Amino acid sequence: MTKLTIWGGAGEHGRSAYLLSGGGYRLLLDCGVKKGGAGQYPLIDPGQVALLDAVLLSHAHEDHSVALPLLYAQGYKGEVWTTRETRAQLDAYFRSWRSSISREGHELPYTEADVQAIRYRYLEEEGSCLSWFGLVPGVQVMWGRSGHLAGSVWFLIAGEGQSIFYSGDYTAESLLLAADSPAEAIQAAGGIPDLEQRLRAWSRGQRLDLAVADAAYGMDEESQSDKQRQLEQAIRRTAARGGKVLLPVPAGGRGQEMILWAAKLYADLPMVVEKKLIEGMRQLADSPFWLRSAERTGEYSALENIADFLAARRWTMPQCETEREALLSGSGPSLWFVPDGMMQSSLSRWYYARWASHSTYSVLITGHVAAGTFGYRLLHEPGQHGVCEVLKLRYKVHQGRKDVQRMLKSLPVRHAVLVHAAKPETDKLREALIQGGQLTGCTLHSMAPGEELDLEGQGNNG
Numbered sequence: 516m517t518k519l520t521i522w523g524g525a526g527e528h529g530r531s532a533y534l535l536s537g538g539g540y541r542l543l544l545d546c547g548v549k550k551g552g553a554g555q556y557p558l559i560d561p562g563q564v565a566l567l568d569a570v571l572l573s574h575a576h577e578d579h580s581v582a583l584p585l586l587y588a589q590g591y592k593g594e595v596w597t598t599r600e601t602r603a604q605l606d607a608y609f610r611s612w613r614s615s616i617s618r619e620g621h622e623l624p625y626t627e628a629d630v631q632a633i634r635y636r637y638l639e640e641e642g643s644c645l646s647w648f649g650l651v652p653g654v655q656v657m658w659g660r661s662g663h664l665a666g667s668v669w670f671l672i673a674g675e676g677q678s679i680f681y682s683g684d685y686t687a688e689s690l691l692l693a694a695d696s697p698a699e700a701i702q703a704a705g706g707i708p709d710l711e712q713r714l715r716a717w718s719r720g721q722r723l724d725l726a727v728a729d730a731a732y733g734m735d736e737e738s739q740s741d742k743q744r745q746l747e748q749a750i751r752r753t754a755a756r757g758g759k760v761l762l763p764v765p766a767g768g769r770g771q772e773m774i775l776w777a778a779k780l781y782a783d784l785p786m787v788v789e790k791k792l793i794e795g796m797r798q799l800a801d802s803p804f805w806l807r808s809a810e811r812t813g814e815y816s817a818l819e820n821i822a823d824f825l826a827a828r829r830w831t832m833p834q835c836e837t838e839r840e841a842l843l844s845g846s847g848p849s850l851w852f853v854p855d856g857m858m859q860s861s862l863s864r865w866y867y868a869r870w871a872s873h874s875t876y877s878v879l880i881t882g883h884v885a886a887g888t889f890g891y892r893l894l895h896e897p898g899q900h901g902v903c904e905v906l907k908l909r910y911k912v913h914q915g916r917k918d919v920q921r922m923l924k925s926l927p928v929r930h931a932v933l934v935h936a937a938k939p940e941t942d943k944l945r946e947a948l949i950q951g952g953q954l955t956g957c958t959l960h961s962m963a964p965g966e967e968l969d970l971e972g973q974g975n976n977g
Contacts (some may be wrong), residue, residue, distance in 0.1 A: 522557035526938035526963035532557035551887035572597035573683025574667035577602035584629035600666030603616035662694025662976035731913035733940035754848035758875035856888035871901025
């Protein structure tokens with residue numbers, strides 16, 4: 516019998532942490548924070564921490580990773596299983612979170628010693644991508660690329676006669692990053708292993724037992740192409756009136772993809788890109804395994820696109836504030852990429868201070884902004900901070916309604932928990948998917964932190 520306990524991440528955007536309990540094992544899927552103020556941490560049960568057999572980490576973003584030290588502060592002695600690429604990114608995310616908390620006048624609930632206590636185990640060394648390997652006695656795991664960030668993965672878990680899929684953050688629409696289809700991976704591997712008889716076979720009449728599925732975009736049905744057209748129109752409008760466009764983006768993943776997209780589309784506009792984003796581009800070039808191949812892009816491989824961008828040098832990378840000031844005074848319509856999607860950093864605020872008084876300028880926020888962050892205030896307090904245009908225009912790195920339906924139909928699955936979005940939006944999505952009638956035999960769940968789902972008793976609050 517398997518039970519899922521929500522320590523965070525369902526019914527909200529942030530602090531992803533899902534406890535998976537079998538008769539003889541305890542696994543934690545991710546352990547992140549919810550941004551804003553002092554941060555909100557997972558509802559960790561101290562009594563369960565010492566019982567954990569392993570932690571599976573899908574990727575490095577703060578909402579999935581930076582509460583890991585809190586586990587060790589509460590007595591966890593085990594290992595965190597993740598990719599080498601994710602491990603290479605984590606120190607920067609831990610530092611960024613520490614700086615953000617300090618800047619807001621708060622303290623972390625753990626120490627640097629707890630960060631250093633984390634013991635990592637690398638997925639690539641235990642089993643190659645899309646193959647099964649033993650995680651702990653009685654449990655096998657498969658991992659695949661999730662298309663969200665270099666190093667980001669999904670997990671399939673088979674134990675005690677039941678099978679569970681955890682998507683992590685997933686998108687099949689990235690123009691830059693590769694995503695492996697979990698359904699195709701299962702078929703290629705011969706199905707789900709029956710651990711008792713060691714037979715490769717689908718369980719429960721050809722169905723997985725549970726999917727914890729990224730549904731961050733809720734009812735949104737638009738494709739990445741739709742989103743790109745909206746962004747293109749907004750950028751063209753700003754350029755036509757002689758203004759500059761500020762694009763605050765994450766330091767990795769979406770940031771590099773949007774830069775490559777813009778470089779091809781706006782050859783007529785000067786582009787200024789901050790150093791951390793260029794460094795991230797070079798790191799991607801050193802990690803080709805995580806990039807889309809030419810056959811997937813239909814033209815050039817992602818690696819070739821990165822190489823062309825870096826070689827062409829049609830962009831400028833300022834080295835200091837003096838250079839930034841000179842570029843601002845000397846350029847007309849132009850694109851400016853800064854590495855901070857929620858505009859919390861001093862650099863983002865420095866830029867905004869120079870944008871605020873220009874009604875012809877625009878700031879385009881393309882991802883989630885947590886309540887209480889500077890980006891959130893700009894969007895929800897129009898006119899309070901300046902006269903420049905501030906718009907929210909999504910660039911997809913998660914799944915919307917059609918994506919979720921496609922994923923769950925392709926697996927297929929007996930139970931699915933929709934995660935990574937606020938409860939009201941998740942409720943709407945659940946009802947829409949039920950009414951659509953496309954997921955026959957799948958029970959959909961909209962849950963909240965603190966709730967549990969028993970796969971046999973099917974007990975939960977939604």
